[in-house]
Amino acid sequence: MSKNALVWMERLIWLLIFGGLVLACLGLFLVRGGDPVWGWVLIGKGGTAVAGGVLLIWLRSLWP
Secondary structure (H helix, E strand, O other), X not given: OOHHHHHHHHHHHHHHHHHHHHHHHHHHHXXXXXXXXXXXXXXXXXXXXXXXXXXXXXXXXXXX
């Protein structure tokens, strides 16, 4: 695997994990104080992004 592909994969992993956590936190704030429907949508999308980042970490661990 080329070095550029590894750098790209690591950046994507961090973006998905931290971006997903930010979305989930924003969703929690919306559920508690504002619009619960949009809050749950953001929580779901944030959780999906975090799960995608974790999946990419697992796939990265399988590469030689």
